[in-house]
Amino acid sequence: MSSTTIGNYWKGQSSEEQLLRTAHRVEADAWRLQKSAGIEAVGLDGTLYDQVLDTITWLGVVPPRFKGLTGLRRYFAMARGGPGCAALDMSKFFDTNYHYLVPELDADFAPAPDFAPMLDKLRRGQEALGSRQAAVPIVIGPVTFVCLAKGCPLPVGEAVGRLLPAYCQLLRLLGAGGATEVQLHEPILTTSTAEDLQTVFQEAYGKLAEAASSCSSPLSLHLVTYYDDLGSTYPWAVQLPVAAISLDLRGATGAEVTSQTLQHIRRYGFPHDKRLGASVVDGRSVWADDGTALALVRELLAAGLSPDRLTITSSAPLQHLPYDLAAEGDHVPPELSTRLAFAVQKVNEIVRVAEAVRGGQRTDVAAEAPTQEAAPSVEKAAGEAEDEAAAGGGGLRCGLPAEMFSRSEPYDVRRGRQVQMPAFPTTTIGSFPQTPEVRRLRQQLRSGQLSQSEYEQRIAGHIAHCVGVQEALGLDVVVHGEAERTDMVEYFGSKLGGMWFTVAGWVQSYGSRYVRPPLIVSDITYQGPMTVWEYGVAQSYTRRPVKGMLTGPVTILNWSFPRKDISRSRQALQLALALRREVEALEGAGCSVVQVDEPALREGLPLKRERWSSYLGWAVDAFRLCTAVAAPGTQVVTHLCYSDFEDILPDIARMDADVLTIENSRSGNAMIAALAAAGYNHDIGPGVYDVHSPEVPSVDFIRSRIRSFVETGILGGRADRIWVNPDCGLKTRGWPETIAALRNMVTAAAQARAEL
Ligand code: GLN
Ligand code: ZN
Helix, strand or coil: CCHHHHHHHHCCCCCHHHHHHHHHHHHHHHHHHHHHHCCCCEEECCCCCCHHHHHHHHHCCCCHHHCCCCHHHHHHHHHHCECCECCCCEEECCCCCCEEECCECCCCCCCCCCCHHHHHHHHHHHHHHCCCCCEEEEEECHHHHHHHCECCCCCHHHHHHHHHHHHHHHHHHHHHCCCCEEEEECHHHHCHHHHHCHHHHHHHHHHHHHHHHCCCCCCEEEEECCCCCCHHHHHHHCCCCCCEEEEECCCCCCHHHHHHHHHHHHHHCCCCCCEEEEEEECCCCCECCHHHHHHHHHHHHHCCCCHHHEEEEECCCHHHCCCCHHHHHHHCCHHHHCCECCHHHHHHHHHHHHHHHHHCCCCCCHHHCCCCCCCCCHHHHHHHHHHHHHHHCCCCCCCCCHHHHCCCCCHHHHHHHCCCCCCCCECCCCECCCCHHHHHHHHHHHCCCCCHHHHHHHHHHHHHHHHHHHHHHCCCCECCECCCCCCHHHHHHHHCEEEECCCCCCEEEECCEEECCCEEEEEEECCCCCCHHHHHHHHHCCCCCEEEEEECHHHHHHCCECCCCCCHHHHHHHHHHHHHHHHHHHHHCCCCEEEEECCCCHHHCCCCHHHHHHHHHHHHHHHHHHHCCCCCCCEEEEEECCCCCHHHHHHHHHCCCCEEEECCCCCCCHHHHHHHHCCCCCEEEEECCCCCCCCCCCHHHHHHHHHHHHHCCHHHHCHHHECEECCCCCCCCCHHHHHHHHHHHHHHHHHHHHHC
């Protein structure tokens, strides 16, 4: 749904009827497009804001604070907050970059279902597709729903049990409404959490199967799993009483998922009484790849599955991909145009693979591959998996010498040569307010209204203002303010070789917000300084140290669409090598403090715990490769958002940053306490206030925060190594509140200093 359509409704510029009419048309268009491409069972997707929020609504498990509201007002109040009621929390959906609204279930929650919207959607789907069979309702399964919720003191099984009557009733109503199949999405099955949920699943699906079979005409249940392989849940999960199960054969992160799922099927078999949803078309990647999809089908046939028991599908909902490559027009370079596939192209891929299966004999399925390139083999894919796994042991560093991954002096030695600071030194995380004026500048540059040199002059003006403010406030280490950046990944992506930007490749981040992630399309190359000019301008206005400001390799990788032909670990190392040259360039320009942000480091953690060490192995190596080039006297800072790192402390320590700044204010110092307990002894900068709120924190509040840091025992109280900074960048704030908050922060630090 276009964000303008929803925005107009929010602003009161269009009516509820208009909004729904547009939404229904957009949905029906997408369903029809699939049907005309040749998809036989079309999942009835589509939402005004978020599928989890839809589920909360039809289940009627709305938190009490929204009880006075109804209909769309209540729906959007849950999404965005309303008078007197805070919005639901938002959280990342599994390992994707999509954010869902978190259900809240308390001890005595009681569903008050309203199935009308689901039944209406079924009716609209049947009408759009002109068939009962083709219209397949999608329902987030009860176990996944409960696991996505927060605040529920009940055991999962009990909470699921409370929801089951509603789910069973829904199945009966969908059956009565003419549905012949329902998809139950249970991605939780691919996470480590599911290992303990065998009985919960068995009991729940026993009841759901009963409800489905009590329909007057048979309703088949299709259990859909994605984002990873089933892991140790495979043997019992495939025995759940459903007619079909979809298994992810691609994953988001490489070939490990492919080889695991194949191995499970070979080792344990796949039940003869079920269809297999063969999720062979990569729904997380922007690359066209009929070859691998067909090779995987061949593997399935070789493992004993007959073609008529296979349903070809994508490995994940296509919501994580841009919509249509055709929207790029002639913007796509010729060498990419045949190699890319967005959602619409993936639909065609599914159909081509299905046709090949149907038309082909076991042996010549692959021969029907319509790609020009040789089909990449599954064996090659397994090789990549090894690549990633080996990186975990620190063994695979692309042949680069070990010295490139380590600073030349240990922290204890080099720290003395770096900037010396008073107790509780003050700084910020990098960005300052991105005012409409700043955004206009970039737009004027793009449209040619401003020449490059005029643009630079204006940016220099913003940098001067930003440095002036920090000087006046008395911050110890200053920044240039990042006025030239739209986005911390896009900025570097557009300056490095090997990345490509779409013009219309929007992907939903949450609700009405979309992002346009860059694509890594070839080897990453350094094309020259990216931040040195801005650093120089800032430093020319002050004698205080100016922090150079870079986005780290892991964050760039995790917020882009990676290549599929080489492993993510290699891409991370390539990015690291390029950024390493920028660290050198900054040093060459006189910069003595360099910050390398890695807010997405944690986000990249695989869904299965046993794969964490492999990921962290190469991710931390990439950070080290990028920063280890710094001379001992250069202070390397890193910044991590969302402070729940307690479970990966050794990896954080292995980053070997001189200063670790973390988002902290919402976590009650949990992370600092954990670092203190672990004996972490490098400089640390826990955020002293939440940047997400326009509220200005008082001096007393900040001073008590600083005191509380010291009380955790971190760094044995060495106050010159405990930094005082906000939680994160200030780009979403306005200037007045920013100045007021930083003034209080500097005052609080001075008071804390005086108290020593
Ligand atoms: N330096 C970046 C900024 O200040 C860091 C942003 C982030 O952590 N997401 O905006
Ligand atoms: Zn941050």
